[in-house]
Amino acid sequence: MKIFLDTANVSELREGVAMGLVDGCTTNPSLIAKEKRPFRPLVEEICSIVSGDVSLEVVATDVEGMVKEGKELAQVAPNVVVKCPLTRDGLKAVRRLSGEGIRVNQTLCFSASQALLSAKAGATYISPFLGRLDDISAVGMDVIRDICQIYRTYGFTTQVLAASIRNPLHVVDAAKAGAHVATLPFGVLEMLIKHPLTDIGLKKFLDDWAKSGAQL
Numbered sequence: 212m213k214i215f216l217d218t219a220n221v222s223e224l225r226e227g228v229a230m231g232l233v234d235g236c237t238t239n240p241s242l243i244a245k246e247k248r249p250f251r252p253l254v255e256e257i258c259s260i261v262s263g264d265v266s267l268e269v270v271a272t273d274v275e276g277m278v279k280e281g282k283e284l285a286q287v288a289p290n291v292v293v294k295c296p297l298t299r300d301g302l303k304a305v306r307r308l309s310g311e312g313i314r315v316n317q318t319l320c321f322s323a324s325q326a327l328l329s330a331k332a333g334a335t336y337i338s339p340f341l342g343r344l345d346d347i348s349a350v351g352m353d354v355i356r357d358i359c360q361i362y363r364t365y366g367f368t369t370q371v372l373a374a375s376i377r378n379p380l381h382v383v384d385a386a387k388a389g390a391h392v393a394t395l396p397f398g399v400l401e402m403l404i405k406h407p408l409t410d411i412g413l414k415k416f417l418d419d420w421a422k423s424g425a426q427l
């Protein structure tokens with residue numbers, strides 16, 4: 212399973228890349244706004260840091276606007292994937308943009324039925340939002356499982372990108388369900404690394420080594 216970072220923060224992206232763990236990046240208008248930087252230089256920097264796919268989202272809501280913005284965003288760098296919301300116009304935009312060879316990540320997906328339509332429209336990625344479903348007492352992971360099953364059954368090539376991930380269990384369960392990608396906030400990547408028994412075990416090894424007086 213690929214790991215993407217769900218951030219527009221270049222320090223987090225540089226650190227993730229230095230760890231060798233970042234296969235791509237997803238952004239959204241909220242994440243971009245948080246950085247308080249002019250849009251174009253920010254996204255150009257992100258696309259130069261990350262060698263894998265970088266999702267940049269349109270803000271238009273009508274099909275013509277989404278197609279226009281999508282074409283502009285696709286010019287930023289060759290690794291850009293245009294993000295369009297899963298609306299009626301968003302589905303039309305996926306069809307139009309993918310027909311012109313522009314890859315689309317369809318975002319704000321909350322059901323398997325939406326994901327089926329997105330695959331038929333030609334999306335490269337579908338982004339079901341796990342955490343936001345869990346927040347309203349629906350089981351986000353069930354949606355991921357259903358989408359993976361449907362795509363496998365019919366041989367759709369659309370990749371399932373588990374999004375709105377809040378904790379390490381979301382990542383493990385998405386991997387077990389067969390999601391192609393999980394996009395994580397930087398904090399969740401850090402949580403994946405940590406285990407108290409690793410820290411305790413390392414301390415004990417080093418204490419024993421120091422007491423023995425041995426040298427490497």
Ligand code: E4P
Nearest residue numbers: 217237238239343374375376
């Ligand atoms: C996905 O691409 C979105 O940027 C993201 O995962 C949304 O997550 P949130 O629900 O934590 O805002």
